Amino acid sequence: MPRTKASPKKCVKTTNSHPGTNTWVFLMKGDSLNNTDGGVPDVIKLRHPATNQPAMFVFSPGNVTVQEVLTFDENKRSWFIDDNVKSDGKLHLSTPIDPIFLILPYLRKSQQAQPLEQCLWDEDFIETTRLTQCQNLKLTLVADRKGDESLQAYKFNEEKALIWLHKKVERVIEVLKQKGIHVSQGAISATYVKSTKLETASEVEYLKYAHGIVSEYLQEDLSKKLAQHLNLADESENKKRKLNSPKDTVEEKKPKKDTTENESVLKPKTPESTKLEKPQKATIGKKELARQKAAAGSKSITSFFKKK
Numbered sequence: 001m002p003r004t005k006a007s008p009k010k011c012v013k014t015t016n017s018h019p020g021t022n023t024w025v026f027l028m029k030g031d032s033l034n035n036t037d038g039g040v041p042d043v044i045k046l047r048h049p050a051t052n053q054p055a056m057f058v059f060s061p062g063n064v065t066v067q068e069v070l071t072f073d074e075n076k077r078s079w080f081i082d083d084n085v086k087s088d089g090k091l092h093l094s095t096p097i098d099p100i101f102l103i104l105p106y107l108r109k110s111q112q113a114q115p116l117e118q119c120l121w122d123e124d125f126i127e128t129t130r131l132t133q134c135q136n137l138k139l140t141l142v143a144d145r146k147g148d149e150s151l152q153a154y155k156f157n158e159e160k161a162l163i164w165l166h167k168k169v170e171r172v173i174e175v176l177k178q179k180g181i182h183v184s185q186g187a188i189s190a191t192y193v194k195s196t197k198l199e200t201a202s203e204v205e206y207l208k209y210a211h212g213i214v215s216e217y218l219q220e221d222l223s224k225k226l227a228q229h230l231n232l233a234d235e236s237e238n239k240k241r242k243l244n245s246p247k248d249t250v251e252e253k254k255p256k257k258d259t260t261e262n263e264s265v266l267k268p269k270t271p272e273s274t275k276l277e278k279p280q281k282a283t284i285g286k287k288e289l290a291r292q293k294a295a296a297g298s299k300s301i302t303s304f305f306k307k308k
Contacts, residue, residue, distance in 0.1 A: 023081055026092045028058065028067070043069065044127045049105050049217050054125075057102075058094045063133035066102070067094040098168075099134040100142060101217040104161065107139075108222070113146035113155040161222075162229045165214060169230065172210035183209040208232060 028041070039061025048055035056069035070093045077089030103120065106128075110119050116139070122128045131137070139145070142161040143154040176183060184201045207230060215223040227234065 023079075023084075023086055024088070024090065024092060025079055025081075025086075026094070028094045029096065044130075045125060046102060046128055047105070047122060047125050049101050050215070050219060052105070052219075057097075059130055063130045064135045066097060066099050066131065066134055068097045069094050097217070099131045099137055100139065100164075102128075103131055103139065104142065104156075104222075105219060107143055107154060107156040108219075110156065113144070113153045116152050116154060119154065158225070162226060165218070165226050166229060168214050169207065169210045169226075172213050173206045176206060176210065181209075204232075 041061065042059045043056060044059065045054045046057050047053070056071075058067040058069055059065070060067075072091040072093065074089065079086040079089055103116075106119050106122075116132050117129055120128045120131060139154050140160075141164045142157065144157050144160075146153040146155060182201070183205050211223075211227060211230060211232060215226070218226065224234070
């Protein structure tokens with residue numbers, strides 16, 4: 001997802017007089033910390049749109065924007081905060097996310113047009129209704145609005161959603177090219193340093209890479225539909241075929257061997273077959289023939305011990 005450019009700000013939160021006991025380091029992008037009313041951002045749990053598992057998100061004061069919380073965790077890492085040592089060295093980052101991604105699973109689940117607040121009601125995550133207050137929430141890009149504007153009733157439109165996701169993929173491709181991210185198959189990671197030999201990635205490689213990034217916020221079936229919409233081949237099926245083809249050939253060869261063995265066992269023996277089964281005499285070498293010929297006219301050693 002394209003990220004808004006802003007200088008990161010450190011937010012060290014302390015809930016008691018001992019900062020080392022309950023303190024964590026948070027780097028937040030954007031202007032979420034700047035608020036004239038004195039409000040503070042809220043870190044809450046919502047349902048992740050792809051995994052359906054709990055995930056952390058940050059709402060700005062007034063629920064104007066929402067950001068995803070990412071945690072960088074590494075072994076043997078700690079923080080020095082004032083005069084204290086924080087043994088938990090996790091680093092929390094927040095990046096802006098389009099709230100439509102969080103609303104999509106609820107829209108798809110609803111079979112009929114419903115008011116947005118009713119559609120977003122989740123007894124496990126009651127804070128989900130905050131998404132209705134987000135700024136620039138254009139749900140008509142992925143759904144059809146029913147009734148008057150005050151009702152705010154929506155019904156999911158798959159065709160619209162795929163077109164909207166297609167534009168998101170194209171936007172990600174633009175950012176990848178601007179940042180010079182290496183997306184070819186030879187790359188080890190996104191921070192891979194290219195050699196002096198320039199490698200130009202094809203448009204298909206950019207499309208696959210961008211589709212993978214967008215799919216991190218989509219359910220599996222919707223991700224597959226987006227791949228079909230983008231005319232991307234299903235690589236998982238191709239890999240299965242490649243993996244299965246050698247195994248199939250081996251399995252095909254095995255029955256042939258077994259059938260030949262069974263035929264040899266079940267086939268009755270005939271005089272002709274017994275002749276064929278008799279082992280052939282070993283051929284005698286030239287040296288052996290010469291030695292036998294030389295010893296043909298000589299006496300045996302026992303003849304020297306006979307009585308004359």
